[in-house]
Amino acid sequence: MVAVVGLFAPVDAQTSKTRAHVQALASDRLEGRLAGSNGERLAGDYIVSQLQQIGAKPLPGQRDFRLPFEFTAGTKDGGSRISVQLKPDTTDARTSPPSVASGFSRTFESDVRALSFSDNGDVDGTVVFAGYGIVVPDSQDFGYDSYATLDVKDKIVVVLRYFPEDADQKTRSMLARYADLRYKAMAARQRGAKAMLVVTGPRSPNAGELVPMTFDTALAGSGLVAVSISGNVGGAIFRGADKTLEEAQRALDSANPHVAGFAIAGVNVHVHAAVEREKKTGHNIVAYLPATEPIGTTPKPWVAVGAHYDHLGHGEAGNTLAGKDDAGKIHYGADDNASGSAAVLAVASTLAGQPRKRNVLVALWSGEELGLIGSNAFADKKPVPLDQLAAYLNFDMVGRMQDNKLSVQATGTSPAWGRILEQANIAAGFDLQLQADPYQPTDVATFNGASVPSLSFFTGTHADYHKPSDTADKIDYEDLDRVVDFAAAIVRRIEDTADAPQFTKVDQQMQSGGGRAGVRIFTGTIPDYATDAKGLLLSGVIGGGPAEQAGLQKGDVIVEIAGQTIANIYDYTYALEVLKIGQPAKVIYMRDGKRRETTLTPAARK
Numbered sequence: 001m002v003a004v005v006g007l008f009a010p011v012d013a014q015t016s017k018t019r020a021h022v023q024a025l026a027s028d029r030l031e032g033r034l035a036g037s038n039g040e041r042l043a044g045d046y047i048v049s050q051l052q053q054i055g056a057k058p059l060p061g062q063r064d065f066r067l068p069f070e071f072t073a074g075t076k077d078g079g080s081r082i083s084v085q086l087k088p089d090t091t092d093a094r095t096s097p098p099s100v101a102s103g104f105s106r107t108f109e110s111d112v113r114a115l116s117f118s119d120n121g122d123v124d125g126t127v128v129f130a131g132y133g134i135v136v137p138d139s140q141d142f143g144y145d146s147y148a149t150l151d152v153k154d155k156i157v158v159v160l161r162y163f164p165e166d167a168d169q170k171t172r173s174m175l176a177r178y179a180d181l182r183y184k185a186m187a188a189r190q191r192g193a194k195a196m197l198v199v200t201g202p203r204s205p206n207a208g209e210l211v212p213m214t215f216d217t218a219l220a221g222s223g224l225v226a227v228s229i230s231g232n233v234g235g236a237i238f239r240g241a242d243k244t245l246e247e248a249q250r251a252l253d254s255a256n257p258h259v260a261g262f263a264i265a266g267v268n269v270h271v272h273a274a275v276e277r278e279k280k281t282g283h284n285i286v287a288y289l290p291a292t293e294p295i296g297t298t299p300k301p302w303v304a305v306g307a308h309y310d311h312l313g314h315g316e317a318g319n320t321l322a323g324k325d326d327a328g329k330i331h332y333g334a335d336d337n338a339s340g341s342a343a344v345l346a347v348a349s350t351l352a353g354q355p356r357k358r359n360v361l362v363a364l365w366s367g368e369e370l371g372l373i374g375s376n377a378f379a380d381k382k383p384v385p386l387d388q389l390a391a392y393l394n395f396d397m398v399g400r401m402q403d404n405k406l407s408v409q410a411t412g413t414s415p416a417w418g419r420i421l422e423q424a425n426i427a428a429g430f431d432l433q434l435q436a437d438p439y440q441p442t443d444v445a446t447f448n449g450a451s452v453p454s455l456s457f458f459t460g461t462h463a464d465y466h467k468p469s470d471t472a473d474k475i476d477y478e479d480l481d482r483v484v485d486f487a488a489a490i491v492r493r494i495e496d497t498a499d500a501p502q503f504t505k506v507d508q509q510m511q512s513g514g515g516r517a518g519v520r521i522f523t524g525t526i527p528d529y530a531t532d533a534k535g536l537l538l539s540g541v542i543g544g545g546p547a548e549q550a551g552l553q554k555g556d557v558i559v560e561i562a563g564q565t566i567a568n569i570y571d572y573t574y575a576l577e578v579l580k581i582g583q584p585a586k587v588i589y590m591r592d593g594k595r596r597e598t599t600l601t602p603a604a605r606k
């Protein structure tokens with residue numbers, strides 16, 4: 001070991017609290033730590049050995065640090081098919097060529113695909129066309145219900161994918177929020193339908209194409225048989241109607257709420273839906289440091305620190321941002337989230353050497369990258385009752401600090417946070433970026449959902465996010481160690497204070513079940529979620545995407561799209577809904593303090 005003196009002396013593995021952990025977790029051997037993989041198991045071995053070294057114990061009532069949970073690792077179609085039978089008494093005089101006799105019956109296999117959330121099973125019945133299948137809740141005071149005049153009880157409904165194509169922007173943005181296929185399935189099921197068939201209308205993008213199977217981690221179906229059908233099958237079904245599918249869609253596309261669907265009396269449909277779900281087992285690793293003093297009557301005698309240790313493996317789960325050249329390589333996930341895991345281990349190690357008035361729960365979650373599965377499984381099983389937690393501190397991507405900026409998210413979950421953070425920061429000296437919103441795409445959302453006062457630390461996104469290039473050599477260990485000290489001081493403060501922080505519920509800024517889900521637009525922007533800047537700060541653009549083609553780049557701040565002011569990420573999500581694929585939109589953005597303008601042409605996301 002060589003002593004290096006000077007301002008920029010590298011932090012040595014011996015003196016850094018976090019470097020060895022990050023290097024171990026982001027090594028080749030662990031292969032990107034995909035939940036349920038061998039790499040996840042090896043990462044778990046490392047974490048367990050570290051927890052044992054500091055004297056942490058399995059949770060009360062548990063023999064092991066590993067808490068397994070089952071999840072769906074992937075879905076594929078298992079041979080769905082559909083037959084369409086024109087009833088013998090139907091005179092199919094409208095469009096069919098003379099060669100097609102009445103009593104036509106056809107079975108399709110390649111023209112049908114189960115939706116990833118479909119139930120498995122067989123359904124037989126008559127068909128009702130329910131337009132776009134969109135129901136805007138009464139609370140929105142908007143008045144759009146595709147089912148208003150229809151009786152679909154025990155019927156098979158056919159709905160169009162997406163939302164009315166020719167509506168004005170305001171209407172589109174409202175309808176888009178309820179156009180997600182899961183939401184449409186829920187609406188159909190609630191009205192008693194037996195099955196939902198989705199067809200991409202002839203007037204829509206991707207006309208006639210099947211809906212790709214999306215990655216879905218749900219363990220079971222959504223309680224409805226739901227498949228997508230091709231334009232061919234749609235055409236066959238509409239032989240039993242007195243309009244073509246295109247005519248029916250055209251009538252709906254102005255979004256006039258009085259245009260209704262109709263029963264397709266002339267056909268019977270049999271649908272067989274089969275989704276194959278591959279089950280795997282992931283492991284949360286959870287330990288605790290028992291209080292060193294009798295807990296007695298201390299309210300909420302636990303405080304928790306946590307981070308997800310899983311990452312994307314080789315990118316096989318579909319949420320990779322790797323370019324073509326990097327596809328299939330190990331996604332090391334040094335910042336996401338070996339950095340947070342290292343921080344949790346280091347905070348625990350610090351606290352292990354100090355007196356404690358509360359138990360400290362130490363959690364390393366898996367399955368976060370697949371949709372917060374691990375922390376949700378913990379919240380469901382409650383090996384420690386969650387109302388016994390005084391607070392939860394989360395770490396996700398804390399290794400790439402820039403300009404001394406530390407984002408602290410979810411501060412709206414307790415009125416106590418402002419003062420606690422201010423006091424802890426006297427010693428730490430960060431430029432704190434406080435964000436009240438707890439509805440973050442990380443495990444803090446789980447604990448907010450369980451009414452636990454929470455914080456989440458984050459040093460911001462970067463161009464290596466979710467790419468194989470997120471490697472251990474790019475981590476800023478000195479500042480990561482400072483985050484550890486800061487967080488340990490906050491935990492001590494909570495341990496020491498007799499009263500637990502009070503929980504405050506923060507209103508969600510975006511309707512669940514809408515928004516993002518209805519978005520089928522691809523702009524190729526990578527928003528910086530960590531900023532409080534007015535507008536949408538780009539932390540990058542996707543190579544070859546529409547944003548790059550429009551000349552946008554990292555550091556640009558978008559302030560207006562297609563005439564809509566963009567003040568934050570929610571405005572941006574909203575604005576995406578009203579853009580049209582292939583239709584150029586004016587974008588106003590700030591670069592180097594100057595206002596500039598460009599034109600961005602959105603592409604279709606498949």
Ligand SMILES: [Zn+2]
Pocket residue numbers: 308336337368396397442
């Ligand atoms: Zn993460």
Ligand SMILES: [Zn+2]
Pocket residue numbers: 336369466
């Ligand atoms: Zn991630």
